[in-house]
Amino acid sequence: MALPFPPAVRLGDSLEVDPPLWLAPMEGVTDPSFRGMVLDENPGAVGAACTEFVRVTDHPAPARFLVEALGPARSDAAVGLQLMGNHPEAVAASAVRAAEAGAAFLDLNFGCPAPRVFQHCAGSALLADPPLLESMVRATVEACPVPVTAKIRSGIEDDAGIEDIARRVEQAGASALAIHARLKTDRYTDPSRWQRISRAVAAVHIPVIGNGSAHKPQDIQAMFQETGCAGVMVARGALQNPWVFSDWSALIRGESPPERGAPEAVDWLARYRTRMEAGGATPRQALGRLKQSAKALAEAGFLDAEKVSPALRLKETDSFLDCLDSCFPVTADSPR
Ligand SMILES: Cc1cc2nc3c(=O)[nH]c(=O)nc-3n(C[C@H](O)[C@H](O)[C@H](O)COP(=O)(O)O)c2cc1C
Numbered sequence: 001m002a003l004p005f006p007p008a009v010r011l012g013d014s015l016e017v018d019p020p021l022w023l024a025p026m027e028g029v030t031d032p033s034f035r036g037m038v039l040d041e042n043p044g045a046v047g048a049a050c051t052e053f054v055r056v057t058d059h060p061a062p063a064r065f066l067v068e069a070l071g072p073a074r075s076d077a078a079v080g081l082q083l084m085g086n087h088p089e090a091v092a093a094s095a096v097r098a099a100e101a102g103a104a105f106l107d108l109n110f111g112c113p114a115p116r117v118f119q120h121c122a123g124s125a126l127l128a129d130p131p132l133l134e135s136m137v138r139a140t141v142e143a144c145p146v147p148v149t150a151k152i153r154s155g156i157e158d159d160a161g162i163e164d165i166a167r168r169v170e171q172a173g174a175s176a177l178a179i180h181a182r183l184k185t186d187r188y189t190d191p192s193r194w195q196r197i198s199r200a201v202a203a204v205h206i207p208v209i210g211n212g213s214a215h216k217p218q219d220i221q222a223m224f225q226e227t228g229c230a231g232v233m234v235a236r237g238a239l240q241n242p243w244v245f246s247d248w249s250a251l252i253r254g255e256s257p258p259e260r261g262a263p264e265a266v267d268w269l270a271r272y273r274t275r276m277e278a279g280g281a282t283p284r285q286a287l288g289r290l291k292q293s294a295k296a297l298a299e300a301g302f303l304d305a306e307k308v309s310p311a312l313r314l315k316e317t318d319s320f321l322d323c324l325d326s327c328f329p330v331t332a333d334s335p336r
Contacts, residue, residue: 002254006224008047009207009231011105011175012147015078017047020231021220021245022178022209023238025050025082025107025151029292032071033276038238039077041268042245047231048078053109055122056085060093066101071279073102080149084109086122086132088139095144105175106144108136110165111153113184124153124184127161130168137172147175151211151233154196156184162196163203170204177204178233181212188236197227209233215240217248217257239293240300242268262328265302269293270321287317294324303328 008018023030023038023046035049051069054061061083070081081103085091095106110133112123119125126133133150141148150169155161162179169177179200181192192212201208207230214223215237223232237244247257269290276286291312298305303324311323 003221003252005252006230009176009209011078011149011207015104015147015175017078017231019045019047019249020207020209021045021047021248022211022231022233023049023245024211024233024235025052025109026235026239027052029239029289031279032069033272033279033281034289035079036071036074037268037272037275038242038245039074041242042249043076045245045249046077048080048105050080050082050107051103053082053084053112053123054094054098055117056083056087056091056094058087058090060090060097063097063101066094066098066103070098070102078104080105080107082107082109082151083140084112084117084122086120086126086136088132088136091136092139092143095140095148099144099146103146105147105149106140107149107151107178108140109151111151111180111184113153113187118184124156127153127156127165127184130161130165133165134168134172137169137174141173148173149176149178149209150174151178151180153180153182153184154193159183159193159196159199162199166200166203166208170206174206176207176209176231178209178211178231181210194223194227197223197229201228201230207231211235215244217244217251220244220248221251236296239296241302260302262303265294265297266321266324266328268297269324273317273321283317287315287320290317290320 008016009020081098110126117123181196190213197210209231210223210227210229211233214220220232250257297303298308307327311320314320
């Protein structure tokens, strides 16, 4: 049975995210190659994507870092750039450069739990200083010609501050709030508490983008229905199933997604390699990313983890892909 498509999300006056599905920022994953692959594999099914965070110290980030993070321009989805820092002026100046470099929107990171970030009072550490968080958003909104969004965790050790932070983000002029329904202390454990997303939705008028444990198409749909969020942001679900957005789209249309298995997964890895090499990745970087992707594809059941395991020990990309080709031969029974 077909379900109603959720309406597009407007960011500011000029930008429409349609459908309202975001590919989340993931450091070490969502570089321009991975993002480009996911956008190509899910035509029309990803409304927005975001770069991994670019760290801003007390000086604006160099323009070349921003250009590199954004990668080739895309017209099929809004591609934003994420900044993480704690100096409002430096972040705002970096945001202006990001807009000049082609970012469709600017996202501010208030969620990163990594100790090296937290100890430097950035990422989720800003949740402990709501006035500073608010002034970062305001300074960026005032300086930046493109819409500004904020991505927060639900708190550090408890979620009592959700409403206050959400309202501050709104009052500072952000176009949307993305809320990751975990605390900093939850790291990445499942399940996320989606009630926290509902609370943010009730607290503000700007669109709220839900995030956390929406790994599968059915989870995406459940997050829309259970929380009332305007958009859903998928992170690890897209690493495990790079077709998750199209599969959600099929679910909404009442269609079955195409059957995919090892041949499609191995084919994805081969094309991902080509893309990374074309983008200038070194063989070592490309092999690392391919192994990361293969492990995630195995977690999702596209590949048999035991068969993948020997390939993960190989040190050359050619032998890694050859090994997978021979472990997962295309047979007459393969789903194609
Ligand atoms: C490997 C990895 C890197 C991440 N890097 C970023 C990042 O650069 N910026 C950010 O805001 N969140 C980052 N996150 C958090 C995700 O965007 C997302 O909020 C989180 O994984 C929860 O979503 P999920 O349950 O769908 O995975 C990262 C998560 C992972 C697993």
